[in-house]
Amino acid sequence: MTLSFRRRAVNAVMLTLTGLCTVFVAGILFVILGYLAWNGARSLSIDFFTKLPVPIGQTGGGMANAIVGSAKVLLVALLMGVPIGFLGGVYLAEFGQSAFSSVVRYVTDLLNGVPSIVIGIFAYAVVVKQIGFSTLAGGFALGIMMIPIALRTTEEFLRAVPVSLREGSMALGASKTRTIFAIVIPAAKSGILSGLMLNLARVAGETAPLLFTSFGSPYWSYGWLQPTATLPVMIYTYAISPYEDWHRQAWAAGFVLLTLVLAVNVAARFAIGRSASHR
Amino acid sequence: MTTVTPTMFTPAPPANESKPQEHSEIKIRTEDLSFYYGSFKALHEITLEILERRITALIGPSGCGKSTFLRALNRISETIRNTHIEGRITLDDADILKMDVTALRRRVGMVFQRPNPFPKSIFDNVAYGVRVNGLGDRGSLKEIVERSLHRAALWDEVKDKLHHSALELSGGQQQRLCIARALAIDPEVLLLDEPCSALDPIATAKIEDLLFNLKDQCTIVIVTHNMQQAARVADFTGFFLMGRLIEFDRTEVMFKKPSKKETEDYITGRFG
Numbered sequence: 323m324t325l326s327f328r329r330r331a332v333n334a335v336m337l338t339l340t341g342l343c344t345v346f347v348a349g350i351l352f353v354i355l356g357y358l359a360w361n362g363a364r365s366l367s368i369d370f371f372t373k374l375p376v377p378i379g380q381t382g383g384g385m386a387n388a389i390v391g392s393a394k395v396l397l398v399a400l401l402m403g404v405p406i407g408f409l410g411g412v413y414l415a416e417f418g419q420s421a422f423s424s425v426v427r428y429v430t431d432l433l434n435g436v437p438s439i440v441i442g443i444f445a446y447a448v449v450v451k452q453i454g455f456s457t458l459a460g461g462f463a464l465g466i467m468m469i470p471i472a473l474r475t476t477e478e479f480l481r482a483v484p485v486s487l488r489e490g491s492m493a494l495g496a497s498k499t500r501t502i503f504a505i506v507i508p509a510a511k512s513g514i515l516s517g518l519m520l521n522l523a524r525v526a527g528e529t530a531p532l533l534f535t536s537f538g539s540p541y542w543s544y545g546w547l548q549p550t551a552t553l554p555v556m557i558y559t560y561a562i563s564p565y566e567d568w569h570r571q572a573w574a575a576g577f578v579l580l581t582l583v584l585a586v587n588v589a590a591r592f593a594i595g596r597s598a599s600h601r
Numbered sequence: 602m603t604t605v606t607p608t609m610f611t612p613a614p615p616a617n618e619s620k621p622q623e624h625s626e627i628k629i630r631t632e633d634l635s636f637y638y639g640s641f642k643a644l645h646e647i648t649l650e651i652l653e654r655r656i657t658a659l660i661g662p663s664g665c666g667k668s669t670f671l672r673a674l675n676r677i678s679e680t681i682r683n684t685h686i687e688g689r690i691t692l693d694d695a696d697i698l699k700m701d702v703t704a705l706r707r708r709v710g711m712v713f714q715r716p717n718p719f720p721k722s723i724f725d726n727v728a729y730g731v732r733v734n735g736l737g738d739r740g741s742l743k744e745i746v747e748r749s750l751h752r753a754a755l756w757d758e759v760k761d762k763l764h765h766s767a768l769e770l771s772g773g774q775q776q777r778l779c780i781a782r783a784l785a786i787d788p789e790v791l792l793l794d795e796p797c798s799a800l801d802p803i804a805t806a807k808i809e810d811l812l813f814n815l816k817d818q819c820t821i822v823i824v825t826h827n828m829q830q831a832a833r834v835a836d837f838t839g840f841f842l843m844g845r846l847i848e849f850d851r852t853e854v855m856f857k858k859p860s861k862k863e864t865e866d867y868i869t870g871r872f873g
């Protein structure tokens with residue numbers, strides 16, 4: 323009797339504790355999101371999406387150039403980080419049993435832990451010194467930040483594909499390479515893609531590496547070799563300014579950044595879901 | 602583990618007892634086949650002859666080496682690191698260890714313990730081997746897929762949903778799909794590694810019927826835990842124990858009057 327009472331009491335306490343922790347964590351997230359959405363949505367206007375920033379002292383204007391700038395920088399980052407990370411992950415998962423690959427794994431994890439501002443300095447030294455502040459340099463910095471996660475998520479998801487599928491393919495006379503590209507990668511596709519989306523969302527909000535690579539600009543940036551405004555840098559600049567109107571725009575920018583990342587995520591998931599059920 | 606075989610474990614030479622009554626040719630022959638996982642010797646000098654267009658069953662308790670033996674026959678065992686084969690395996694008198702492995706696996710198909718359909722459509726599953734081996738063009742591909750599904754007795758159940766995902770099928774259907782997939786490249790030998798262990802009795806019965814029907818088209822080697830299954834479907838049965846072939850004979854002989862005590866003990870359920 324007492325034993326069963328004790329068990330029930332412990333159960334009730336533990337359940338409450340774990341429940342409270344969950345509520346706490348989810349609560350923080352919802353407070354942040356809610357606060358951002360409330361302030362951001364209130365400050366949004368059509369002008370925000372269509373106009374350039376206005377000089378200090380005037381009110382109004384928008385961040386059209388920063389929205390486009392962020393998209394361009396992220397595109398460069400994606401084109402650079404994903405192929406390297408993906409192919410490296412394929413190598414580690416499928417061929418990586420040697421000492422060399424454990425070194426690669428270790429170095430990758432180290433790279434993942436490098437502060438983003440250091441990556442920015444690296445990009446400054448390697449790219450900006452040669453071609454100047456530019457979209458390309460910003461994309462390069464973010465691309466480097468994408469590599470470790472792209473690599474490790476690819477590796478993890480490929481490893482999770484059952485051996486029985488590989489054997490099934492090879493038993494039909496397929497070579498190892500063919501098996502990897504025709505069976506293993508398609509089977510891991512949706513996991514790898516959602517990993518990439520999270521990765522993209524993470525670097526989309528990076529500010530420090532962009533400060534001295536893509537720099538910033540109040541104008542439209544044409545091509546890939548000019549400095550460009552980006553949403554995170556604009557948020558940073560506007561949020562630390564002393565102007566009420568700029569604070570308002572910084573909130574709006576934060577909200578737009580969040581929404582765009584979310585939209586890309588949902589779109590990608592939808593696309594994956596459709597192609598998966600179609601096959 | 603590597604000590605010399607004690608005399609009581611010496612495998613019976615199957616040729617003397619079984620060959621005279623058979624008109625069939627020897628399809629696969631192993632001579633002193635030993636298999637190692639690292640330094641562990643999992644198979645001890647197996648000598649065995651598998652006749653063409655017959656069903657040969659391999660039985661024995663878990664870990665006795667029957668699956669290892671089967672997996673050596675199409676060299677899928679090579680995909681596991683740190684393993685090696687000693688001895689000889691011949692397919693139509695050609696040494697398979699010297700063959701191009703892709704060519705070998707085209708001739709020796711395999712069906713695994715758990716159904717392992719690819720996460721693709723039913724059609725693409727069956728077409729996969731054909732495409733990989735570059736057999737058949739676009740027009741004949743459809744015919745090959747249809748014929749293979751017929752041979753695996755699955756056509757009627759899937760003909761209206763060839764482009765649905767193979768993962769929507771039931772376990773028994775998936776296993777027949779895997780058989781269809783293996784048959785699509787017209788293998789001369791079909792290896793089955795406990796193909797019914799994950800299936801219910803009805804699905805099992807379907808697969809057994811299927812094996813009967815396939816028998817005139819290819820040589821079948823099946824590993825099974827289920828002795829009734831071996832008795833029902835197999836022409837020949839081999840009994841493995843601790844990595845050795847204890848006895849190999851016609852199935853009736855094996856089940857009615859086995860010559861080795863271990864075989865009798867296993868078959869009558871005294872161990873294993």
